Amino acid sequence: MSTPRTVDRAFETALYDTADDALDTAASLLAADPAADAELARRGEEFVATAWRRGWQPADLVRIVRRELDDVHVRLAAALIRAQAADDRPRGPRWAAQLDAVTDRAPSPADRFSHATAVLELYRLLLRLPALEPLDEAPGAARREARPESRALARIRALLAKAEATGYPEEAEALSAKAQELMARHSVDEALLAAQAQGLASSPDTPGACRIGVEPPYEQARAVLLDAVADANHCRAVWNEAFGFSTVVGFEADLDAVELLYTSLLVQAEAAMAKAEAGQRAGGRKRTKTFRQSFLAAYAHRAGTRLRAAAEAATAESAATGAAADADLLPVLASREVAVTERLERLFPETTTTRLRGVSDAAGWTEGTRAADDARVEGRRPLRPGR
Template sequence: MSTSSTVDRAFETALYDDDADTLDTAASLLAADPGADPELGRRGEEFVATAWRRGWQPADLVRIVRRELEDVHVRLVAALIRAQAPHDRSRGPRWAAQLAGVPEQGPPRTDRFSHATAVLELYRLLLRLPALEPLEAGLPGEAPRREHRPESRALARIRALLAKAEATGYPEEAEALSAKAQELMARHSIDEALLSAHAPSPDAPGACRIGVEPPYEQAKAVLLDAVADANHCRAVWNEPLGFSTVVGFEADLEVVELLYTSLLVQAEGAMAKAEAAQRAGGRKRTKTFRQSFLAAYAHRAGSRLRAAAETVAAETGTATDVDLLPVLASREVAVTDRLERMFPETTTTRLRGAADAAGWTEGTRAADHARVDRRRPLS
């Protein structure tokens, strides 16, 4: 029997249903034929390439496998992504950064039957992946996006400020560092908007996906939406697949990723301290406290971020005698248009489980410590 026939028989036996017995039968076929291993790997690379054609990206694939299966499957899909990459076309700096972030550990050593079982479980998942909205290519009628530029000094400084805010144990210091970071973000966004408006070929909005991981995904999605809105972007949450798609201009997408990640780290640290204090006071229930904490944090942080962005825009326009309103308004229209073409149908949902008064109070207080309000202009 040829190696291709072995793989075909195994796939026909187990890949198109969820029955455990057929999975065992197919895994036994593969385990008994070591010569089928190269063909099995090649088929896996084909599954990965198909996922790319269906709109998935490396970080998406690793995230869904981690969400639905186990660590062994994450290692397997990471190996397939790395093996397929040399045969793929160039897809830009964001894609390259995701490839660089793919886990490097190989699959753990195990017996052939267990390995074949894990491979088939992974392929079952890859086979069933739905098509996603494409992110990398411009939509019909859009202006081409300019080539990616190296990271600016402003972004490097923003990263450093947020890293310090996450690391400090003092709320007042975290507040000051986050405030400086958001001010730099707002100025960076305005600089990019003015630069693009005067370019021969203006930028078009792009999009990226950001994971929204359990637990308390809904409150985290609200926080990401608030960060996106304050930074001239729009976010659409895909609850079943565990991510939000954020639409905006590239400079704004970068700061949304940075700020959301940082605020989430700060929020979780503050929540752990607040929860410990609640337990010390005799409280035992924590799930509703955490949900309410994160919901309040998202609400309060969003208000502060928007206020900071508006203050910087007003100060910049006054200081430079530039009317920013038309520039920012045209970019907002472009972002909304891209969003509506990517997602012609969206629904809204009511935030659940945010009825704990103590959690809401503590979440609001934590957001105040991470707040971003008016500061002296930075040199």
């Protein structure tokens, strides 16, 4: 039997039939024909390329494989993604960053039957992936790839790193608030620079979009937190519960801010929740999943309020400085908000709202609100364009 025919027979047997005995039969065929390995890998790269054409990205693929299958399948998928990338076209800095994050660790050695079984299980999943909204990078993204990180973004990263490292919730909240203020001013600076360089009416700078993982447990509360962070940073988020991510639409500098702040706030929220649970247990009160769900929901709600207030205050302060560049600030921001809304509606012409479930623990809500509400928000001098 020729090698391609072996793979064809295995696929006909296993990929379109979910029965266990069909999988075993197909895996036996592949295990008995070592010459079929190269063809099997080539077909896997074709499945990956098809996923890209259907709107998936490297991080999405790794996420869904981890969600639906096991670690061995994640390693197999990572190896296929890395192999396929060698023949793929350049797709922009966000895509390149996702590829860099995909491990190139080779799959663990296994007997040929077990290996073939895992490959077929992975291919079954890849074959059934639905189409996603295409997130082509915004015009000009390739030029930003070589642009060094701004001093403002470096400072924001440093503030959030300190917030994650401190053991004091009040200090963490204060540092996060300062980071949000800097993000707001950085967003203003980026908007003004784009408008000044290109002219408001003819600027080619358009909103981009990215997907951010929203992982269980308590994914509803996490999605609420991400939505709040996006809203405070001039972005919009749409949650896809089935596939464990939210799509965030906004301008590139704002998308960077959302990714940074959401990741940091999750770390801080989980640390604060662990501390609150310890206090509850010390008081003799056993807390459950409902406590944690209520804690994170309250944290997300209150953190969103504080982030919006910090962002609005920073933007208002920038607009009130009297600089000539700020004369166009409000029209620029309004224009960008309209552009974000239009891009969101093109990507998602139909959306639905979801009611947050499991928020029924009063102590969890109180503790979550307190964790997000301890710090004072202090004003800071605005950053000016070019600094």
